[in-house]
Amino acid sequence: MIRFENVTKKYSGTKRPAINEMNLEVARGEFVFLVGASGSGKSTCLRLILKEEKPSKGSIFVLGNDLGSISSRKIPYFRRNLGVVFQDFRLLPNKTVFENVAFTLQVIGKSRGYVQEAVPDVLKMVGLENKADRLPHELSGGEQQRVAIARAVVNKPQILLADEPTGNLDPATSAGIMQILERINAGGTTVLMATHEAGIVDKMQRRVIELVDGIIVRDELEGGYGTTGIVPELKPAVAKGQSAKTAREEVAEAAAQADAETQAHQVLIANPAPRPEPAPTSRRTLPVPTGEVEPLPTGATGAISLPSSGELGDVTDHLSLAERLGLRAADDQPDTDDEQSVGPVR
Numbered sequence: 001m002i003r004f005e006n007v008t009k010k011y012s013g014t015k016r017p018a019i020n021e022m023n024l025e026v027a028r029g030e031f032v033f034l035v036g037a038s039g040s041g042k043s044t045c046l047r048l049i050l051k052e053e054k055p056s057k058g059s060i061f062v063l064g065n066d067l068g069s070i071s072s073r074k075i076p077y078f079r080r081n082l083g084v085v086f087q088d089f090r091l092l093p094n095k096t097v098f099e100n101v102a103f104t105l106q107v108i109g110k111s112r113g114y115v116q117e118a119v120p121d122v123l124k125m126v127g128l129e130n131k132a133d134r135l136p137h138e139l140s141g142g143e144q145q146r147v148a149i150a151r152a153v154v155n156k157p158q159i160l161l162a163d164e165p166t167g168n169l170d171p172a173t174s175a176g177i178m179q180i181l182e183r184i185n186a187g188g189t190t191v192l193m194a195t196h197e198a199g200i201v202d203k204m205q206r207r208v209i210e211l212v213d214g215i216i217v218r219d220e221l222e223g224g225y226g227t228t229g230i231v232p233e234l235k236p237a238v239a240k241g242q243s244a245k246t247a248r249e250e251v252a253e254a255a256a257q258a259d260a261e262t263q264a265h266q267v268l269i270a271n272p273a274p275r276p277e278p279a280p281t282s283r284r285t286l287p288v289p290t291g292e293v294e295p296l297p298t299g300a301t302g303a304i305s306l307p308s309s310g311e312l313g314d315v316t317d318h319l320s321l322a323e324r325l326g327l328r329a330a331d332d333q334p335d336t337d338d339e340q341s342v343g344p345v346r
């Protein structure tokens, strides 16, 4: 469903790559946490999947499409199969909850009848059926994020990308958001979530991919937040306690060997016995199911896809809102007007 083949991404003007020779495969229906220190490349990874960034080297395949050969005009159609949720919600401030969610469907030309049916359904799924008429500023942070999730999944995307979706929320609210994401995943949507929240990752025990400087240092099918990036394991694929024990034994063995050699040659050793070379940091490549990737259906529709942080109101100022949301190519004819009322029947 998602495949990275030797992908390197180096931003211009930077010394080291943000993503370095990455190989990755995510199968349909997986729930994957991307973890790692700030700057380790998590967001870059998500932006590459969205084709918001191009790799400097290597190939990326998403839903059967080689992203290197998708034309600019097709990108909005490609993105309709991907839902995106961000830490800062990115709701339209002057639109109600209903209208924020309906907007996704509206710009891809869904009928009013479809909108009237689909939006209440998804608002119910995120527990906001009673707040359809509220404006974003009348909601709590957790509620705003639920609207953002509803907007991202209202069109049933095959993949949901979430970039620190609980980063601005308290633990109890975050737990509610995670329940919603789990439910969405249980419905068949593949979820990739970048996060710093150790508690959430530890609790959910899903696949965890840990990045250090753009390199995958750990890929566990049912993992916790972990610390391999901070404290390298001495032996790969060995339990930590066992690694430490093995290392101690190796040190003792090396010391004994050095002593023996010293005695044999009757040479005074000025320095202590050398420590064994530490093994490289654990890196495990998983036998990921090779589920068939499905080509993008013609005229496929899907959830909203927003530009990366800072882009709104920046270089894309000249584009309409729908274009900025990645829902329509710049030269497409509009399906509907941005401001058309799509609110609930009152």
Ligand SMILES: Nc1ncnc2c1ncn2[C@@H]1O[C@H](COP(=O)(O)OP(=O)(O)OP(=O)(O)O)[C@@H](O)[C@H]1O
Binding pocket: 011, 012, 014, 017, 018, 036, 037, 038, 039, 040, 041, 042, 043, 044, 045, 194
């Ligand atoms: N647009 C950009 N131009 C130049 N360098 C960038 C750009 N975006 C990211 N980087 C650099 O790429 C590296 C990876 O950044 P990225 O945002 O992917 O990390 P991250 O793991 O998501 O970090 P965080 O947890 O803080 O969000 C960092 O060194 C960052 O400074």
